[in-house]
Each structure stands twice: as structure tokens, then as C-alpha cells.
Amino acid sequence: MALFAEEHSIPMTHILSFQLNGAPVQALVKPSDSLLDVLREKLDVTSPKRGCDSGDCGACTVLLEGKAVRACLTCALTVENKQVVTVEGLSQDGKLQPLQEAFMAHGGSQCGYCTSGMLISATALLAKSPHPQRQDIAQEMSGNLCRCGCYEEITQAILDTARKGE
Amino acid sequence: MKKTGVGMCLVLHPTGRKGGGDPSQAIIQLKPDGSLFLKVGAVDLGQGALTMLRQVAAEAMDVDIATVYASNRSDDLAPLSAGSAASRVTLVDPHAVMEAAKDLRAKIAAFAAHRLEIDVENVELADGKAFAKDNPHHHMTFADIGMIANLGEGVILVGTGAWQPAPVQGHDPETGYLDQESVISFGCCVAEVAVDTDTGEVEVTKLVQVWEVGKAINPLMVKQQINGGLQIGMGFALRENLFPHYPDPAHGIESLADYSMPTFMDYPPELIHGIEEVPHPMGVKGAKGFSEGSATAPGPAIISAIHDAVGVWIHEVPATPEVVLRALDAKEHGGATDYWSHQDRSAWLA
Amino acid sequence: MNQYIGKAMPRYDAQGQVTGKVRYVDDIKVPGMKCVKVLRSPVHKGEIRGLDFSRALKVPGVVGFVTAQDIPGKNAYGRFQDMPVLAPENRVRYRGEPIAAVVAADEDTALEALSQVRLDIEEQTPVFDMFEAMQPDAPLVRHDSKSNLWVHYPPDITEVTMVKGQMDEGMNQADQVIEGRYSTGVQDHAPMETNVSVAYRDEMGRLVIHTVSQTIYAHLGMLCAILAMPMSRIRFIGGRVGGAFGGKNDIHTDHIAALAVLKFGHPVKYRLSREEDLQFTTKRGAFVLDFKTGVKNDGRLTACRIDIWHDTGAYAGMSPYGLEKCAMFAPGPYDFPHIKVTARTIFTNRPISSSMRGFSVINGQIASEIHMNRVAEALGMDPWELRFTNAWRDGDQGVTGYKVRGAGALEAMKKAAELAGIKLPDKLMSMSSRGRQAS
Known part of the structure; x- marks a missing residue:
């Protein structure tokens, strides 16, 4: 990619192609666009929320190649040809994932604004360590803020999902 | 060194708007299929107002x-509610829903009496049906009623309800007297903390x-509200201050980081x-609001637990690590068991 | 019988939340939507001498600016109608106060335009310390008021007083009198969803505003007054909020978004950045509280005297109401025969204080409860016993004259002790909020 070439020679926009929730997508992006800008403003994927735009709250967390990343801190152009998953892509064929069911049953959401980011971070956590201890959850999830204070309920939902996955 | 301690407190939270003038309204409509x-x-706001009121409506x-x-x-045809504030919704809005249900039940009963050709006094509504009290087999379902009323006879069956605890009142300027009941919820909190005497950090290790x-109209959501209030309550007691050097306006706080x-x-x-x-x-079935209060209860229990751990009463919140260290320092060097950082500010001491 | 009251059920919208389908105001997109951003005061207090938009208007993509002159109705809103929408009479009273709003193609353009505005502002002497602000020679936060104290009861009573019994007499009956001064900090609501509005004209020419308001109908009334429009001309859509905690009890964006639509006709979104929301919206204001409690050696409380000072910042917000609530409940859930509370609301050149979860009750309660544990310590009494002895029973009377019904303090304490694994003496466990038998 000739993105950082001489100013007069770089195209100010670029057609970005990547896999979003398993399907190919394209968007016209500026070099300064974040992945969150592209998802929300260009592709109308609204589950990642703009809670702070500085990587502090975790409400925009998405899976990039299976890893949880802050979409607001991710330069859009770096996801070229990669796999991005948002909450819209978690449930398959209209069937909820056990983690989503557990969030509902345990009351893991109140206002719901942080919920997408929580689900994605928890998905990444369970993929990495299928049987997390309480302390692991606290550490791994600590970049996701919830002002309604659903931390205990979310922890229970994750522990429950891990137990049932055994 | 980490020192542990335990503390408790008892707090109240008034529910509903002080001074009255706190109305809510509700509308329930019977659709052609009986829904x-x-x-x-x-x-x-996340507190679950809609979930809770739907439960009240279904039961009513x-x-x-x-x-x-x-x-x-x-939207356009929306009943009014004085707002999701003052922990008022659980106290006030269920009454509006109950009133709307009462209104709609009366209208459904009147319509069913006419169709079933019985006296309205003889109509009973239960489990989505209208039937004759003296002959329960003689009945119509809400689906029958909805269909016939809306599409057969061109009747709209809508119940409306409104309620407020009290009209607007003010305090007597001399005594504070207010001619109004206060509906109050009560919270008790027990906190266990570990205070790091080297860093001043306070870790809450257990909290009841x-x-x-x-x-509790919905115990799951009550649980969420109790556990959730700790987020703001712990922040208030231990961490968050937009003006850390109050009253100095310098803050340096611009981001969530x-x-x-x-x-x-x-x-x-x-x-x-x-x-x-x-x-x-x-309250409807005795229910009152409380959810703001769950932010109130943790603070005093935590501060008292700090005292139990290190023998100093912190008189200012948030008890940040800096405050705790200064308090420990004052105790060590002057034997003070009470700490308020503004003590040296003559202007603050009237 | 279909019973649902008392049943633990998942949220009605839980499935929508866990599948990302719930739509919040920031998720709304309208064709041709422009961005609104606000020019804020860089100083804590000042008078605007010049405001020149000429360079800013040349930035490609800028539609124009909205100022206080564009407000068709009242440039004031809030529970006490004292907060301006945009700096009135060229005066600013706190750092971050909105002066003007720009409408532009996108956020980058709007921010660029704001950086090109020439603002000539004469900085004036601010006051930040509420005790300094109460001095007779203190600079006035509000040039048109007699002092920096809010008038709670017109025409001139600035002090809230609440009295039950004879406080002095109660103190005389006490074996011990315990005193203490407490202070609380300034907290932000910090909901994950910052304040945001989307506004446009619908096909009937009505002004549509998507709001995050907690108190929709109060705010609709205020908007009608600001915009000089009847309710029939405004469609105010809300109900779904990404956290509020009292921070959305005051209008932060709806009024400015609406003014932008009225002036320029484009659909707009006005969304506060986290930086703006954190620093410049309403806050939980600072309190200082003095407590003096009289108590018998057997633990029976005889009297309390409470004095409260509250920093409301540059405007009242809802603080005067909150202060009264603080005064009313600061004695706590205890049967004091004699009470006197005095309290006042003080202006400083700080962001506006207003409601936040536990609105002002939290400030009185944290002071009161730390103090109550100091009282227990002074008596050498278990803090549980002090509370069981004095907590409200049915029929006890609060400071403003109300009779307590459905009291549940003792029941809450018994359960908490049980859950915490604390064994309370039978003497306490046999007590009930239904009456006060001798213990």
C-alpha cells in the first residue's frame, strides 16, 4: 500500500476491502479513518459504540482476526483483507451463542451501551482460556467499562458459559 | 503493609420527587388478536422501567x-411521565399502569357483557378471558373480544390511567415543614477492605x-441495581474527583483514562x-423505588472499614490514595485520628 | 392467575442488547445530516468583546454559526430557568460554557472552523472557593445578583432551615456531644453514552428531536420556551438512553441542535465528545457538612445540628432542590427528638452542579454515617447497636414533619448482618421496625 508516500502522490481515499462477520465488504476510507468510523459511519454497523474515541472504555471492541481490539484505535487501512467480527456476527442462523444467553439470564446488561464491547471481549477471553478463574476475568475485562455496574453479573455470565462449555 | 478492616452503615433513600407534582400516565390498548x-x-436508562411496567400490566x-x-x-401519542429521576418510576408509574388496566378491564367487561348477553356485574376477567361468574363456560377470549370489537363493531378498547403521589408543595421557610409524605427505602452495607499503608490504596475485598x-417487582433487576450502584458509590468514596485539588479549579481530567x-x-x-x-x-403491592440509594450505601461502610483497618477517620471523600497516605502521615506524626485535608485552609473554617 | 409482580425476568430488550440491535440516538443517521460543535469559553469568567466568524466561515464545508441572537424564545432553561443556552449578554461564567455553535459538513470541518473563530474575551476575576464566595467583597459570579448565594425563598431568604423540636434543649439533655466536619468531591456521571441529539424537520415541517433526556416532558416544555414553538410543532422522541445517572436530567445538546435546524434547515447531529461530556456537562457538586450530635450514654440520640454548604457552580441546575433534599435527609433514618439543619447553595465559577444518582442525599448520608460511627466509637458502643436503638420505626417523624410508614431499616440490617456472617445479639435481632420496645 502506497499510503505514506509523498503527499502529492497519495490518493486521499482508498477502497478498503475486508471480511465483516464472514462476508466481504468494501468502503471508501480516508487514511485518518478509524475502523470504528468505517463500521459506524460507512457500513452502518452500530453495535460498536463511540464511548470515548480514545481506547479507554472498550465500548467499541471488535474481533480482528480473532483478537479483541478497540475499533476506535485501529487504523481502518490496517484491516485490509482481514476478518472483523462484531456482535451482529456472533449469533449464527438466528441462534444466540451461549454467552449471549448467559448475559440475558444473569442480567449482564442494563443500559446496554457497553454490552457489545463486553460480549466481544468475553468471547475473546473464552477463546483464549475456556476455563477462566474470577481473577482472569477481572484482568481480561478491565478495559471494558460499565457505568451501570454490571461487572458482577457479567462475571457470572462468563463463568456460567465456561461451566456449560465443559 | 496491607491492613484489613470491616465497616458498616445504614442509609436511607427517599423515593419520588420531593415536593410532589410527580405525575405519570399509561395507556393499554386491546388489539384485534387479543394482544x-x-x-x-x-x-x-438501563434500570429496566419498561420491563418492570410490562410485568405490572400483564399481571393487572x-x-x-x-x-x-x-x-x-x-413519540406523538405518548403518555407523560415526570421522568426517570428521583427513584420515582417504581413508586409512581405502576399506579398509572394499574389505573389504565382498571379502565380497560371495565371496558372489556362492558363489551363482553353486551356480547355474552349477561349483566356486566356477572362478568369476570381472568387469564385472558371474559366469562360469566355463574357459568364460566359461557366466555369469550380476549382474542374474540379484540377481533369483534375492533373489526366487527368498530369499537376501540383503550384504557388510560394517570397517578401522582401528591400535588406540588413547598417548604415552610422558617421550619422546613412540608405537607407531604416521604416514601423511604433503607439500605445497609457491610464492607471489608484491605488498606495498603505504603501506597494508600484501598481494596474492597468483600461487600454486602x-x-x-x-x-421487588423484578428481583433480577433489583439485584442489578444493588450491585450496579457500587460502581458510582465506590467511585464517589474512593476515586473520582473532577477537581482533585478542590477548590483549585485545575484538574487535568480530560479523558476516562x-x-x-x-x-x-x-x-x-x-x-x-x-x-x-x-x-x-x-406503593403498588408495596413497591417503592431505591436504585439511587445503592450508590449511597457503599461509601460510609468503606470509609468506616478504612478506620477499622488503620485507625483514622477520613472526613473527606473521595479517599484517594493521596488522602489516605496524608491521613496516615498525620496520625503517625501528630497522633491525629481524624483527617480533613482542608484543616489548614483558614478560609474554609468559618 | 398470571403473576409477574415479584418474578425475576430478563430485561424485555435483553435479546436486542446482546445482538447489537438496540438503536440509540448516536446510531441514527439522516440523509444530509450535518455536524454541530460548540465554541466554549476558554476562561472561567469573562466578557466577550469580539466574536469574529469571518475566517471560520471560509472553511470549506461550513454552513454557519448559531449565537444567542438566533434564539427565538428564552435564552434560559432548567428547573430554575437560570441556565443560558448560549452565553447571554456576552458573559461567560465557567470554563467550557457554550458561546456559539457551528454547523458543518462533518466533525473535522466543524472543529477546524471553531479553531478559526476569533474570540476576544476579557478575563475577569473568578471565585472558586465557596467560602470565599460567601464573603461580602467576593467577586459576583452572577453580576445581576446581590450575592453569590442562591435565594431559596424569594424575595431574599438564602438559607434553608429545617427544624424539629428544640435543638438546644436536646443538646442539653445529651451526655456527650460529638462534632465533625466532612467534605465530598465533584463527580461526573460518565454514562457510556455521551450526550447527543439528532434533529431535523419532518414532512409536516415539524421539528423532530431525538433525545437522550431522562425527563422528556420537562425538557419538552423548556424547548418550547427556548424555541418559541408550541408542542404541536415539536416531535420529541426519546425513551432509550445509554446510561444517565442524573446527568441527562438537564438539557445538554437538544436545544443547540434544534436551533441549528431552525436557522439552517439541515438535519444535524450534535454529539458531545467524551472530553466535553466529562468536563463541561453538569456534575455532582461539592459539599461541606458540619455535624454535631447529642447522645445519652445508653446510646439514645437526643439532638442533631447540621450545617451544609453546597457549591453549585455558575448556575443553579437543580442544585437548590437537591440541597433541600440533602438538608431534609442528612439526619439519616434516625429518631432524633430535636433537629436543626441549615444549608445554603453557593455560586462559584465552576461547571454547573445538578442531579446525580443519590442526588445530594448521598452527600448528607456519607457524612452522617461516618459521623454516626464516630458517635458509636465515642460511646464505646457497637455501631449496629447504636443504629438498632435509634433507627426509625413506623410512626417516627422526620424533620419536615412526615410520619414514617413501612419502615424497614431494622429488617435491612438484620439481613445484611446475616449475609455478612455477623452474629448480632438476640436483643437486636428481636427488634422490629413495627415498634420501639425497650431494649
């Missing part, structure tokens, strides 16, 4: 809750919070909630 549409004005109408569609979108809420609200790591590994119910005469 119900509940329209309320209460904003859902005595129908399967799956047949109740509910909306709180404040119990609220007496009159009646600077403003350290509690995270997963800060929540106590042992968090226990409890719900107690003493029905209040003013």
Missing part, C-alpha cells in the same frame, strides 16, 4: 406476558449490600446483595 399494547412514558390484566407488547418511545424495597471510575478489577471478589421487603402503603 395488548402498553404505552408508558418512563424513560429506560391477568394475561400471559408474551401477549403484551410495550413501548416507552416518547441489602435494600429494603417494599416489594484520567477519570478512574471503577473497573472489573476494582469490584470486590465477594459481592453479596440482599433484598428485604416491607410493603409500603403507598
